[in-house]
Amino acid sequence: LQEDGKVVDGSLLGDANGVEPSPGRVKESGKWQKPRFTRKALMSCLVKWIITSRTTPDKDSSESDLELSTVRHQPEGLDQLQVQTKFTKKELQSLYRGFKNECPSGLVDEETFKTIYSQFFPQGDATTYAHFLFNAFDMDRNGSIRFEDFVIGLSVLLRGTVTEKLNWAFNLYDINKDGYITKEEMLAIMKSIYDMMGRYTYPSVRDEAPSEHVDKFFQKMDRNRDGVVTIDEFIETSHLYASSILK
Numbered sequence: 001l002q003e004d005g006k007v008v009d010g011s012l013l014g015d016a017n018g019v020e021p022s023p024g025r026v027k028e029s030g031k032w033q034k035p036r037f038t039r040k041a042l043m044s045c046l047v048k049w050i051i052t053s054r055t056t057p058d059k060d061s062s063e064s065d066l067e068l069s070t071v072r073h074q075p076e077g078l079d080q081l082q083v084q085t086k087f088t089k090k091e092l093q094s095l096y097r098g099f100k101n102e103c104p105s106g107l108v109d110e111e112t113f114k115t116i117y118s119q120f121f122p123q124g125d126a127t128t129y130a131h132f133l134f135n136a137f138d139m140d141r142n143g144s145i146r147f148e149d150f151v152i153g154l155s156v157l158l159r160g161t162v163t164e165k166l167n168w169a170f171n172l173y174d175i176n177k178d179g180y181i182t183k184e185e186m187l188a189i190m191k192s193i194y195d196m197m198g199r200y201t202y203p204s205v206r207d208e209a210p211s212e213h214v215d216k217f218f219q220k221m222d223r224n225r226d227g228v229v230t231i232d233e234f235i236e237t238s239h240l241y242a243s244s245i246l247k
Helices: 039-052 061-070 078-084 089-102 110-118 127-137 147-159 162-173 183-197 209-221 231-246
Strands: 107-109 144-146 180-182 228-230
Touching (some): 078 089, 078 147, 089 147, 127 147, 127 162, 144 147, 147 162, 162 231, 183 209, 209 228, 209 231
Antiparallel strands (some): 107 144
């Protein structure tokens, strides 16, 4: 939910500064104008990075199944994952080959995830936000991301309904997983986003910007003014603003 009330991929990521310029972007005063990005776009980049980095040639489905015997963690069958996600079997095979090439053990630890994610934000420090994002993917809280965790999360972010994306986003912002988003949790997320964007941005980011963003978030979301945001408040308010825009 952006400050103007728009729901974007279940995310509070509005405008972002400091991302590498793309062709056609106007340059002012020696600095690039701020681009816009969403978590969906970031996840698409992550998927492309994993897939294009693979070195093994394409194999048929039977060979893909044989590959599973070489990894420490063997994912669920692709047919079952196809039911659980909105990816085709061919897409899952391609994702798995890239995943296995980067993570031969079949598991991604937090440091590896941070390294991959930080490559998209060389101008800033993405490690803290990547930590929060890693915890959102690590569904069983065991300190590693399985292939199943990865593709189920991607399926929601890339092809899920608005409500599914909002549920996923709430889980990201609810850092201690107690069912509530506090101002402290939201401020930690916002600071990590601004750190990821970098200091050399146009227009420049003010130090008080994260706190102001959190205050606006709670003004909209904390409907009963009890100091926390529940999943019901989060989803209902987001749908409310989305509906008002479409009218």
